[in-house]
Amino acid sequence: METEEENAVIAALDYRDEYNPTLSAAAVIAGARRKQTRARLTLSGAALATVGVAAGAVLAVGGTNGSGSAAGTTAVGKNADPAGGLHSPVIKLATGQRFTVPGSSGATVWFTDKQICVDYTDSTLFKTGGCTPDLVFNWAAPYPPAVGNAVGPKPAPLHIVGNSIVAAPGTDGNAYGMTLAAVKPTLATVTGGDGKTHVATIVEAASGQRGLVFFTPGAAIAAPDKSSPEPLKVILSTNGKTLCTIDLGSPDKYTSC
Amino acid sequence: MEDDIEGSGRTRGFNREETDADFTAFVAANGGRLIHIAELISGEPHRAADLAQAALEKAYRRWNRIRSDDPMAYVRKILVNQHKTWWSRDREWPGTVPEHVTAHDFAHEHSQRTVVLGALATLTKRERNVVVLRYYADLSEAQTAAELGIAPGTVKSTLHRALRKLRGSEILTLKYSDRES
Numbered sequence: 001m002e003t004e005e006e007n008a009v010i011a012a013l014d015y016r017d018e019y020n021p022t023l024s025a026a027a028v029i030a031g032a033r034r035k036q037t038r039a040r041l042t043l044s045g046a047a048l049a050t051v052g053v054a055a056g057a058v059l060a061v062g063g064t065n066g067s068g069s070a071a072g073t074t075a076v077g078k079n080a081d082p083a084g085g086l087h088s089p090v091i092k093l094a095t096g097q098r099f100t101v102p103g104s105s106g107a108t109v110w111f112t113d114k115q116i117c118v119d120y121t122d123s124t125l126f127k128t129g130g131c132t133p134d135l136v137f138n139w140a141a142p143y144p145p146a147v148g149n150a151v152g153p154k155p156a157p158l159h160i161v162g163n164s165i166v167a168a169p170g171t172d173g174n175a176y177g178m179t180l181a182a183v184k185p186t187l188a189t190v191t192g193g194d195g196k197t198h199v200a201t202i203v204e205a206a207s208g209q210r211g212l213v214f215f216t217p218g219a220a221i222a223a224p225d226k227s228s229p230e231p232l233k234v235i236l237s238t239n240g241k242t243l244c245t246i247d248l249g250s251p252d253k254y255t256s257c
Numbered sequence: 258m259e260d261d262i263e264g265s266g267r268t269r270g271f272n273r274e275e276t277d278a279d280f281t282a283f284v285a286a287n288g289g290r291l292i293h294i295a296e297l298i299s300g301e302p303h304r305a306a307d308l309a310q311a312a313l314e315k316a317y318r319r320w321n322r323i324r325s326d327d328p329m330a331y332v333r334k335i336l337v338n339q340h341k342t343w344w345s346r347d348r349e350w351p352g353t354v355p356e357h358v359t360a361h362d363f364a365h366e367h368s369q370r371t372v373v374l375g376a377l378a379t380l381t382k383r384e385r386n387v388v389v390l391r392y393y394a395d396l397s398e399a400q401t402a403a404e405l406g407i408a409p410g411t412v413k414s415t416l417h418r419a420l421r422k423l424r425g426s427e428i429l430t431l432k433y434s435d436r437e438s
Binding site: 006021 | 277280281283284285288289291292293297302305306309310313314315317318369370372373376388389392393420423424428429430431
């Protein structure tokens with residue numbers, strides 16, 4: 001039984017006045033369907049291949065050599081995992097086409113012709129802003145960009161040339177790819193074609209070259225890296241589905257795939 | 258082509274039209290109450306409808322699964338979690354979200370709303386959620402505990418703490434002149 005105090009609270013909470021917003025079920029349904037349509041772009045291993053035919057920017061999905069968790073502490077840039085290298089299945093998104101990050105976050109990622117944008121910001125690690133009218137990937141204070149996983153302290157343009165993947169130039173002279181592993185843990189994982197769980201990853205494995213670094217199927221790109229005398233080569237596999245690195249600086253000239 | 262929203266196909270009973278009709282009826286019956294819960298939890302009247310809508314959108318996608326169970330409980334749970342999500346997101350923007358929710362600056366004619374939201378703003382998030390679910394949604398302590406994923410004992414002690422804080426506010430001495438008329 002409620003006390004007098006509790007009854008007073010119960011009565012108070014049930015206030016009613018002329019401010020009486022309502023919900024439209026039709027609008028709710030439309031909103032749910034719109035989001036679900038985007039979610040159809042989510043992937044399984046098989047879907048990766050089928051989605052990967054559209055022209056435009058390339059979104060790499062995968063972690064470091066099949067790294068298996070949303071913890072996603074690596075999977076970024078050169079030497080993130082020199083032993084395992086980097087390789088990712090890839091899907092291609094046309095400019096403006098949305099990619100829904102697998103999992104419950106509902107985050108979607110897309111490319112404009114100049115920027116990479118994300119419309120979900122439930123993360124302690126990043127925020128959005130400035131991607132008018134959309135949202136650009138950026139880093140949130142007090143988490144400064146870390147070498148190897150950021151595109152700079154400001155919203156950075158992501159260069160896209162034709163059907164190529166492009167990395168963004170950092171402000172320190174290195175060019176960086178970026179990875180959604182860095183916005184863990186709210187961006188969920190995906191089961192890749194290898195049956196393993198991968199952190200969704202964007203354009204990783206480019207380092208060191210100011211300006212454009214891009215990938216086309218079968219073409220190796222040497223990316224001078226000021227942290228190493230040897231360049232990192234990055235290659236998109238000929239089938240267009242895997243992003244590989246060739247680390248000429250490692251003892252065995254490690255090739256990730 | 259059917260989309261992937263559960264309930265849009267026929268595998269679980271309702272086809273899309275039936276699902277939509279059922280869902281629409283639910284929103285018509287409970288939308289106002291959900292917005293009210295959202296407002297009490299968030300302390301932000303201007304965002305309450307958005308919060309309720311976001312929760313309902315998520316529920317709609319699983320409507321065929323939840324409709325025969327306790328959809329209101331399901332939506333409430335989503336709503337509380339969604340608010341938590343929005344709250345932590347907004348904390349990233351210094352100055353946009355205070356440690357405690359502040360009462361919306363409504364005009365004087367909204368005095369009861371102002372008093373209530375002001376009083377709730379003195380509570381922690383958990384205290385506020387417990388108070389709202391227990392005293393507005395009229396859940397038992399056990400149900401409140403289940404929806405918030407905490408122990409029943411925690412609900413009891415949280416309520417005790419919250420009531421102690423509310424003792425100093427006008428919430429306990431409000432005169433409901435609008436209802437007496």
